[in-house]
Amino acid sequence: MVTLKEARPVYVIGVGMHKYQFVSDTLYIDMGLTAVRAALKDAGIAFPEVESAYIGCTGIGMAAGRIMFNHLGSTGLACTQVENASASGSSAFQMAVHEVALGRRDVSIAVGVDKYGDQVRAVSKEAVNRLSDTAAIPLVKYAIMAEYLSKEKGLTGEDLALVASKNHTNASKNPFAQFQKPRSVEQVLAANTVAGTTTSLMCCPRGEGAAAAIVCSEEAIRRLGITAEPIRVTASALQSEKPQQGREIPSVTLAQEVTEMVYQEAGITAADLDCVELHDAFAIEEILYTETFGLAPKGEGQHFLRAGGSAIGGQCCVNSSGGLIGQGHPLGPTGIGQIHEIVNQLRGRNGERQQPDAKIGMAHMIGLGSIAIAHILQKEV
Structure with a gap:
């Protein structure tokens, strides 16, 4: 098994957040893009440089990420929605990291965003008596x-x-x-x-909010002239x-x-x-x-x-x-x-x-x- 230390190095170059808060009228798109824009600013890159995106969410609905990114412009980036309960964002981050480590992309963003939705648990549909x-x-x-x-x-x-x-x-x-x-x-x-x-x-507490992290390769750091301090995964x-x-x-x-x-x-x-x-x-x-x-x-x-x-x-x-x-x-x-x-x-x-x-x-x-x-x-x- 190839480990991350043995694979192509992967670095976090930008992070951003929208404040976590109690249920409000704030649109998930506003929260998500606040985090994305903060991460882009932190990394010092423009959105078109991002080649793929993984979006962790549990209660918004289908295609949440793709709809959100429409508001930044359709750049053709590969977009994947990830649901893994409380670990949805963590799993989205892992997928972005692995994609860069494998050399499939040079720059990827992991975004977590949620509104307090119905979050129906599959265990309630298991048809097994407890x-x-x-x-x-x-x-x-x-x-x-x-x-x-x-x-x-x-x-x-x-x-x-x-x-x-x-x-x-x-x-x-x-x-x-x-x-x-x-x-x-x-x-x-x-x-x-x-x-x-x-x-x-x-x-x-339960609530809503958003967070984003941009990961990239050494090649991208050099090519894009990134000066943000890279943190290796x-x-x-x-x-x-x-x-x-x-x-x-x-x-x-x-x-x-x-x-x-x-x-x-x-x-x-x-x-x-x-x-x-x-x-x-x-x-x-x-x-x-x-x-x-x-x-x-x-x-x-x-x-x-x-x-x-x-x-x-x-x-x-x-x-x-x-x-x-x-x-x-x-x-x-x-x-x-x-x-x-x-x-x-x-x-x-x-x-x-x-x-x-x-x-x-x-x-x-x-x-x-x-x-x-x-x-x-x-x-x-």
Whole structure:
């Protein structure tokens, strides 16, 4: 198998976003093109230079990308719409990266955009009876896991609240985040309880928004005279779940598998990571995944959190954007919004949210089904 480090090098040269927000009258076209134009400006190139586009969305409808790009002009670019639940944007980004790595295109754009639509889940059309009406609801699974860990490993409600407080505080410094207020541990604990000991502020909001990332080859950088600092994509992996073993949630096992794959592909270890954007739809996930990724020993994710290991300025900042909990989770854009954050971290332009001397970052997402996807981005020095 040829890895990204062995294939033709691929670089992110431009990123852009439209603020994540609660449901509004804003057209998806306006949001999407805001992100696209910002990415083009960041890269310093014109739209006709883009040869292909992958559009991640879940709730807009057929041909959303092609209709959106009509408003920039019909340039003949290859246009593919991607739906992979919460990982739609992440998958669109991977496809753009692989296309450039294979030499099929020199410049490709990945765009994530979503309005809050009906998002009908295929599981509702499976015609298989469930033992419980809540069996396919992620919140319930993670709330049960939080209860289990509180008994087995000493995890407390304050630990979950600390994750949410950290991420809401990070989001309050992020102009693209849906939530703009810092929240204390006490405020998180006092919010409405939605399942078990999980409160509403420990969960991600749903909404809308857009994000875009432009990737290209070394040849394109030279040919187009691109001066934007390129960030190399050195690994990308996607896997789906296997049958559950024991009590561990399949998405956790799955996250470990894709992480091990991208570490090997990029030739790094967890100790090399400076920043991570991970799937924290619920606060318990961040604690679980920091252990799964090897940032903290198994069973000690809460201790890593309490010690400030995941804070900006800590061992490896986790969800400096605010994560899904604070920045928001509009589905289609979410994974590309992670790329936006990591590229800005590695370029050293994140202001108050800057992780000192950041050189390597990882983006991780989970999609219903379940699938897991991860990418490694590196600053070349």
